[in-house]
Amino acid sequence: MGRLTLEGIGKDYDGVEVSRDIDLTIEDGEFVVFVGPSGCGKSTLLRMVAGLEDITRGEMCLDGERINEIPPQERDIGMVFQSYALYPHMSVAENMAFGLKLARTDKAKIRERVQHAAEMLHLTELLERKPKELSGGQRQRVAIGRTLVKEPAVFLFDEPLSNLDAALRVDMRVQIAELHKRLRATMIYVTHDQVEAMTLADRIVLLSSGSIAQVGPPLSLYHFPKTLEVAEFIGSPRINTLAVEVVDPGQRRTTVRLPGGDLLAVAVDGHGLAAGDAATLGIRAEDFVAPDQAEATLRANLMVAEKLGYETLAHLQVEGVDGTLTRRMDGLAHLEEHQAVTLGIAGEHCHLFGPDGVACPRQVEITGVPH
Numbered sequence: 001m002g003r004l005t006l007e008g009i010g011k012d013y014d015g016v017e018v019s020r021d022i023d024l025t026i027e028d029g030e031f032v033v034f035v036g037p038s039g040c041g042k043s044t045l046l047r048m049v050a051g052l053e054d055i056t057r058g059e060m061c062l063d064g065e066r067i068n069e070i071p072p073q074e075r076d077i078g079m080v081f082q083s084y085a086l087y088p089h090m091s092v093a094e095n096m097a098f099g100l101k102l103a104r105t106d107k108a109k110i111r112e113r114v115q116h117a118a119e120m121l122h123l124t125e126l127l128e129r130k131p132k133e134l135s136g137g138q139r140q141r142v143a144i145g146r147t148l149v150k151e152p153a154v155f156l157f158d159e160p161l162s163n164l165d166a167a168l169r170v171d172m173r174v175q176i177a178e179l180h181k182r183l184r185a186t187m188i189y190v191t192h193d194q195v196e197a198m199t200l201a202d203r204i205v206l207l208s209s210g211s212i213a214q215v216g217p218p219l220s221l222y223h224f225p226k227t228l229e230v231a232e233f234i235g236s237p238r239i240n241t242l243a244v245e246v247v248d249p250g251q252r253r254t255t256v257r258l259p260g261g262d263l264l265a266v267a268v269d270g271h272g273l274a275a276g277d278a279a280t281l282g283i284r285a286e287d288f289v290a291p292d293q294a295e296a297t298l299r300a301n302l303m304v305a306e307k308l309g310y311e312t313l314a315h316l317q318v319e320g321v322d323g324t325l326t327r328r329m330d331g332l333a334h335l336e337e338h339q340a341v342t343l344g345i346a347g348e349h350c351h352l353f354g355p356d357g358v359a360c361p362r363q364v365e366i367t368g369v370p371h
């Protein structure tokens with residue numbers, strides 16, 4: 001089993017609070033990803049789970065038992081570090097067996113577990129090699145193997161792929177996802193890469209300045225972000241934002257004035273807003289619509305078209321708007337530099353954030369995605 005509960009967890013370093021009010025239950029077998037900008041407290045939280053940092057406040061339990069004071073080696077938890085931390089003078093097999101040897105595990109059992117882990121991680125052919133004879137991806141697999149042989153109830157991964165190149169990262173990401181499917185163990189994974197978070201997680205925990213900004217399945221955070229900060233962190237390209245003025249806040253529709261003067265009825269509950277408030281409209285790059293289906297339009301000029309083959313990202317300049325907006329288009333869209341483009345906007349596809357950055361609840365259903 002591997003059910004973790006965190007209640008009111010907090011951490012101070014020299015009297016400075018870097019982690020606060022963390023309430024979270026991670027179910028047995030769940031894959032949870034801690035994500036957020038640099039310094040938001042992801043590693044600190046993970047290290048508290050591992051027992052590598054003292055917990056200043058709150059209670060942490062594994063399968064109902066308090067573990068706050070239990071030393072790391074006695075917790076049924078295994079951690080894979082960003083730096084693989086392999087012993088250079090030991091072979092792959094010895095590296096993987098080392099922790100079990102220290103724990104005085106029976107030799108036959110060690111052999112069996114190392115063989116099994118090596119098969120799962122495609123390392124069988126490499127068991128006699130030394131770390132220096134391995135590629136970065138292979139070393140990372142050995143580091144995972146070393147944790148795997150201990151058969152912990154909970155696996156912790158601290159940015160395990162950040163030292164790998166882009167292609168290898170994708171490959172390892174898929175392997176970690178497969179490993180989770182086969183083991184069905186509880187896994188907590190720290191990354192600042194939102195693509196890794198979106199693709200691996202059953203649930204994402206998005207941290208901001210030491211506390212939880214939002215927890216939920218990846219697509220819930222994508223379609224129903226609770227704050228502008230979450231909306232801007234999740235999704236690539238980043239969500240487009242426009243400064244708008246609230247004209248008529250309503251429960252099903254809230255009317256706002258766009259930079260060009262057009263009015264748009266956004267499908268959100270804006271009852272917390274007042275007419276005249278400065279708000280932020282959010283539109284994802286794929287959510288612009290054809291002008292004939294639009295409720296409002298913006299006149300734009302094409303600055304750059306990034307043709308990626310399967311899609312084109314058009315970066316557009318709109319008069320009166322700082323920076324550029326990005327529109328995602330299918331395939332190799334025919335676009336000329338500085339071409340005038342009409343961006344169509346539909347209120348159903350937009351997000352609205354109040355002056356405090358809090359999202360107005362969206363009044364739309366998206367099939368299979370809980371609010």
Ligand SMILES: Nc1ncnc2c1ncn2[C@@H]1O[C@H](COP(=O)(O)OP(=O)(O)OP(=O)(O)O)[C@@H](O)[C@H]1O
Nearest residue numbers: 013014018036037038039040041042043044045192
């Ligand atoms: N040993 C320490 N002593 C004092 N402050 C620390 C210590 N470790 C971390 N911090 C501070 O705690 C905060 C959270 O750090 P943490 O490493 O958990 O963030 P992170 O989200 O993992 O960042 P990154 O993505 O850059 O690794 C930061 O402000 C950091 O400076």
